[in-house]
Amino acid sequence: MSRRIVAEYGVNSPTATFSTRSNYYASTKSGIASKRVGNHSNDIVTYFHDEEVGNFHYGERHPMKPHRLTLTNHLVISYNLHKKMEVFQPRKATEEEIMSFHAADYIDFLKRVTPENMNSFSKVFSRYNVGDDCPVFDGMFEFCKIYSGASIDAARKLTNGSTDIAVNWSGGLHHAKRVEASGFCYVNDIVLGIFELLRRFPRVLYVDIDIHHGDGVQEAFYTTDRVMTVSFHKYNGDFFPQTGDIDEIGSGLGKYYSLNVPLKDGIDDDSYIYLFKSVMEAVINSFRPSAIVLQCGADSLGCDRLGCFNLSIKAHGECVRFIKDFKLPLLVLGGGGYTIRNVARCWAYETSILVDQEVSNDLPYNEYIDYFAPDYKLHPHLSGKLENMNTRAYIQNLRIKILDHLRYLNGAPSVQMQEIPPDIQGFLEMNDEEEAELLADSSAGKEQKEKERGRRPDNEWYENDQDNDADMDIEG
Numbered sequence: 001m002s003r004r005i006v007a008e009y010g011v012n013s014p015t016a017t018f019s020t021r022s023n024y025y026a027s028t029k030s031g032i033a034s035k036r037v038g039n040h041s042n043d044i045v046t047y048f049h050d051e052e053v054g055n056f057h058y059g060e061r062h063p064m065k066p067h068r069l070t071l072t073n074h075l076v077i078s079y080n081l082h083k084k085m086e087v088f089q090p091r092k093a094t095e096e097e098i099m100s101f102h103a104a105d106y107i108d109f110l111k112r113v114t115p116e117n118m119n120s121f122s123k124v125f126s127r128y129n130v131g132d133d134c135p136v137f138d139g140m141f142e143f144c145k146i147y148s149g150a151s152i153d154a155a156r157k158l159t160n161g162s163t164d165i166a167v168n169w170s171g172g173l174h175h176a177k178r179v180e181a182s183g184f185c186y187v188n189d190i191v192l193g194i195f196e197l198l199r200r201f202p203r204v205l206y207v208d209i210d211i212h213h214g215d216g217v218q219e220a221f222y223t224t225d226r227v228m229t230v231s232f233h234k235y236n237g238d239f240f241p242q243t244g245d246i247d248e249i250g251s252g253l254g255k256y257y258s259l260n261v262p263l264k265d266g267i268d269d270d271s272y273i274y275l276f277k278s279v280m281e282a283v284i285n286s287f288r289p290s291a292i293v294l295q296c297g298a299d300s301l302g303c304d305r306l307g308c309f310n311l312s313i314k315a316h317g318e319c320v321r322f323i324k325d326f327k328l329p330l331l332v333l334g335g336g337g338y339t340i341r342n343v344a345r346c347w348a349y350e351t352s353i354l355v356d357q358e359v360s361n362d363l364p365y366n367e368y369i370d371y372f373a374p375d376y377k378l379h380p381h382l383s384g385k386l387e388n389m390n391t392r393a394y395i396q397n398l399r400i401k402i403l404d405h406l407r408y409l410n411g412a413p414s415v416q417m418q419e420i421p422p423d424i425q426g427f428l429e430m431n432d433e434e435e436a437e438l439l440a441d442s443s444a445g446k447e448q449k450e451k452e453r454g455r456r457p458d459n460e461w462y463e464n465d466q467d468n469d470a471d472m473d474i475e476g
């Protein structure tokens with residue numbers, strides 16, 4: 001039993017606007033979410049990528065490699081998918097924004113600790129859970145500000161109605177808690193993004209397809225009915241983070257608004273897709289979210305260095321397509337994923353789904369093409385390498401229990417009855433001036449500057465890219 005992801009594998013160690021919002025029920029006239037019909041390639045898709053984010057290193061033998069973000073971005077560009085999106089260099093999150101969720105002392109620690117001075121902080125390492133899984137590395141807090149700023153900016157593009165889908169592959173760090181790091185995550189950008197969405201949207205649905213339980217997000221919203229969290233993950237009581245059993249359902253006002261789908265090793269495409277679609281369709285029709293956040297952790301793919309599922313990239317992407325087709329404002333985030341060539345393939349493929357662009361199975365040439373040898377395909381054979389321990393009876397039983405659980409939701413809660421979670425109260429109390437200021441130097445301001453400068457040239461990301469990390473993964 002441990003609080004480490006790696007250990008168990010021994011791998012190298014303002015509220016008034018809510019109901020008046022014009023697209024309050026964007027999905028259908030009746031207000032019930034339903035599947036999008038026909039070809040809707042008119043969605044505005046906004047993509048956030050920071051050119052530096054892939055250059056951070058957790059440490060040589062650490063499985064979390066931000067370089068996967070550089071690989072992903074190069075595939076996105078070489079498939080020309082950036083031409084179908086609004087592309088932004090995100091702003092870094094401010095400390096104030098980060099502290100809208102995280103404790104000030106914890107953030108002060110993240111800000112001050114460095115590999116050089118860490119010995120003088122060793123007394124608080126256990127309090128903040130910093131060490132093996134979550135090491136102190138060069139630029140750690142900068143890294144956090146970059147991926148969190150992108151999620152906050154992405155959420156703002158959705159709240160101000162200037163995009164339909166916002167993508168930040170560097171985000172999705174779902175394990176971080178208010179006062180501690182966990183599972184390679186220091187700052188919980190998902191919680192920060194959802195706080196932003198709650199300023200406008202009455203109900204936000206969080207969906208997590210990482211192989212690990214989305215514990216940090218569930219915990220943050222465990223007692224509210226404004227955010228429903230749904231996590232599909234491996235669970236056996238021991239697998240990191242050791243939470244996410246089906247009986248974790250939320251409490252107080254949030255009772256029944258946390259949903260967990262505990263799975264066993266080796267789940268295959270058919271079982272996963274069947275369960276995902278039947279559960280998510282029921283959730284969306286019961287909860288009637290006004291926006292969705294989808295965490296696309298790619299460690300649920302077959303052959304992941306830390307994972308133990310059997311999913312293909314097509315199946316993982318099918319979950320993304322299914323959620324997109326509900327045509328609700330959608331924030332798409334990354335997450336886990338430790339066989340980095342497959343993470344990049346997966347998120348590039350999912351980007352193609354979000355922009356409705358079919359892409360060739362032959363990977364286009366790009367400067368990192370060697371990572372994808374020997375097949376150079378978008379869809380390598382990843383499944384079938386582990387026995388599926390989820391029997392048909394297990395899946396059916398799970399589905400029945402979950403659908404039964406959803407009956408308690410009794411339709412969507414009334415907006416008027418909503419209690420604003422205490423955590424975000426302070427954030428919402430910002431006066432108009434402060435808000436205007438914040439917006440001006442954030443996405444809106446940035447956007448204006450981008451417009452003034454014109455769109456970034458296609459090849460800009462190729463320049464100044466000094467990251468030659470050829471640290472290839474170990475096949476999981």
Ligand SMILES: [Zn+2]
Pocket residue numbers: 210211212297299335336337
């Ligand atoms: Zn994970």
